[in-house]
Amino acid sequence: MTQSARLANSYFxxxxxxxxxxxxxxxxxxxxxxxxSPIPTLAERTAALTGLGYEAADGAAWEWMELPNGDMDTVELLASFDVRLVGEAP
Structure with a gap:
């Protein structure tokens, strides 16, 4: 079963x-x-996911989006990625 991993800026x-x-x-x-800053690299994200016990689902690719904030506010980014538990069958 796939789940969604999200990369975002925390409250702080x-x-x-x-x-x-x-x-x-x-x-x-x-x-x-x-x-x-900077945004975590692909290698850093992969290592973090592995540390949490997850790996990329087959065919997964990071998808980035901007979160609406006002025209003059700092841009907030969110990325999502399909994952599964390490060793789980696809």
């Missing part, structure tokens, strides 16, 4: 990756990169 502006699960949001597996 630091990059974090989390896995959207059926559990309440407080229990979602999360990794904080501890920085506001």
């Amino acid at each position: 502006g630091e990059w974090e990756i989390y896995i959207v699960t059926a559990d309440p949001a407080d229990d979602w597996p999360t990794h904080c990169f501890g920085r506001t």
Whole structure:
């Protein structure tokens, strides 16, 4: 079963990756990169996902979007990516 990994800026502006699960949001597996810039590299994101026990689902590709904020506000980015538990059959 695939789930969605999300890469976003946390409340404090630091990059974090989390896995959207059926559990309440407080229990979602999360990794904080501890920085506001630069955006975590693909290798860093892959390592973070592995550390959380997840891997890329077949054919997965990061999809980026801008979150609406006002015309003069800082742009907020969100990326999503399909993942599965490490070793789980596709």
